[in-house]
Amino acid sequence: MTATTAPLLRFITAGSVDDGKSTLIGRLLYDSKTLLTDQLAKLDQAAQNGQTPDFASLTDGLAAEREQGITIDVAYRYFATPARKFIIADTPGHEQYTRNMVTGASTADAAIVVVDATRVDFSGAEPVLLPQTKRHSAILKLLGCPSIIVAVNKLDLLDFDENKYQAITRAYQKLAGQIGLEAQVYFLPISALNGDNIVNPSTRTPWYNGLPLLPLLESLPVTRNNAAALPAHFPVQRVARQDGSSSDDFRGYQGRLEAGRLKSGDEIKVLPGGKTAKIADIFGPKGRTGEAEAGEVITLTLDTDLDISRGNSIVAANSPIEPQQSFQAALCWFDETPLNLRRKYLLKQGTQTTAARISEIAYVWDVHTLSRVQSAGELKLNDIGSVSLKTQQPLAATTYAENPATGAFILIDEATNHTVAAGMIRSSAQESTFEI
Template sequence: MKDYIMSNLNQYAPLRFITAGSVDDGKSTLIGRLLYDSKALLSDQLLSLDKSKSNGEVIDFSILTDGLEAEREQGITIDVAYRYFSTAKRKFIIADTPGHEQYTRNMVTGASTANAAVVLIDASQLDFSKEEVELLAQTKRHSAILKHLNTPHIIVAVNKMDLLNFEQNKFNAITAAYTKLAKQLGLKEVVFVPVSALQGDNIVHKSDATPWYEGEALLTVLENLPTDDHQSEKAEDFHFPVQLVSRLDQDKQDDFRGYQGRIESGSIRKGDKVRIEPTGYETRITEIYSPNGLVQSAKVGEQVTLRLADDIDISRGDTFLAENSATVATKALKATVCWFDQRALNPARKYLLKHTTLTVFAKVSSVDRVLDVQTLSHSAQADSLKMNDIGEVQISLQKPITATTYAQNIATGSFILIDEATYHTVAAGMILEI
């Protein structure tokens, strides 16, 4: 009975998923078809689709997600487009991410909060004359990023099967190639679906064109995915970065001093003892304010204001931890980074590292290895990172930060690097070791 109840709760939990893959794989078209066939479009959107018909027959579904004029002119996705829809079983938030290598950073942004990813592969672009099908480089790059971001569920939609007459042997060749890639990267929970986004085969309903396919349509797969939530609510995992020190009244007789922020992990109750990092001071929680007023407790994800029993020198970027937490402040990190900037990493330069609510100066002290997306091997010879490279690096910080690994907690285990001169975000990082 318990499993049955949990299964039904998962069906109704909102699912955030992205589409990923190479240019022209049909990501925008797939989302448009998904919205159209699930009857999730408004009347004005249906009118726009009707006007988009070419030769009076073919609908351009990509106009539903490609909102920028430059996207429509070039026929590519540049920005991340978010769409919301629901079925009788579940609510969905879709992020249509760019396939072009130049906009890999936008794909990372969309994937960072996703519960699942639909990786599209354009079957018509692959060469089946060889013994093993070679997947496109961007498919490999996006899959590697999804692995580093710990995306729980991967659905591979083999698109444009109508151009291959829905041949089962070619679908099998693609699934074999991606299964090999998934094994190399360490991806788990991979599901394969043969589809035609333009024609609607296996998008919302099972297609008669693929009688050999025994799985479910794409929408059914998405509806039944569990929403994995790894956020801990244990009191011993309490992690609260201070965003703002609130002083409402500086009168000595009624001096209100509260510390505002978001609980990134664990839970807290009135009276609990906490430790402040990086100073190591210990004190006790006397009051907890939520947006609705005083409460006795709060948990991960909630925005709160905390008051303490002692007056301690605390500022933005300091972190409240459970008294017995094993987490400590550190000035050295080992991390995986995705390099976004057109200018290569300069190990001689200092960058700004933004982690939760704290920004500190940082230097990439060494590049340990760089992933070759073609061979999936790692080069230990590189001493820099170029645009869209994925590498493991050592980072030294000017001031300590209170962090966890990315595997322990996404919010406290991730960061961005910023160019101090231009304030461009040059990289996104996932902490491997403290």
């Protein structure tokens, strides 16, 4: 399989601060010879001078990141091998920037959860992973990330102790069971700084028989839901008018097709109203196409004039979606001001924005004890919880499991305009609750 035929793989790095995520990505780019010439020359010169190359600097784009030695924003890097093309999202490990990790993970096909072996607590009967490793793993579970590589890093500082590596893998397997992680999990012993098991097998881990990181990434399947196979779902972003006073008035509905396929002549209905029509024509960026599938940005016209505006959804005539106002959802809280059950927030889902109120917090997930705190009165910064919410206007939404594009939303504080939470719809309020 060549890079031109293998599906593009989007992956992120996750884990706690200082676990070596940026160094891992820098080393991967360096060893796979996918850096620019001047970047390679700079790292090679450092090595020749007896200095340790600063691999993390390859992904730290902000001046504050380089000064503080931490990752703040999501850094995207693109590279390709003969087998596949990749998009990497190097996400922050610091708890303060968990919201940025959620942004990077929302479109990932895979995640590398980096665990610093030197910071795992071995003092008790079982090793204890860092809280942010647990939190990031829970977020990956909520976002439905299909493949996770647990890269146990800095093993060179533990003399590549196989027993400690195996203990860490057992600790993560237990974590995966406790949070209901459904991803395919792979374990990998590495030293990002020294390049052990990054591109080539390391002679210092003769007890490890699996693939190094790069060949493993090249072999991962892309198993995200095939949105094109779902019933058509087209959230209207903009209504385009050419000349409202002319006899050949043009009225087009613009946006991105989030699910399914559409073609001229298809019968559709408009939600939430339910009025029906047929598609007259479909236009893409280069002109008339007559058809489109999920992921394409299009303009479509109908055979009759309907009252349609931004926030409405055009769906297949046989679509099972029924607009609703009550939902159960998972929330990741991003704001320093806790969630207030007495306040209204703006909920933005797709192209629709409406007022919403959280009617109940079913529980909050305790990242330290891996337990659920029942009857919690609030969600605080970086908390993950299960909530019930009601919206002022009905939403033509799906569950996140059915289609992330139409099952995700954000909450916005009306007063500050801050994005305070990211949410994933799990079910309507009438259905059973879900597990984190």
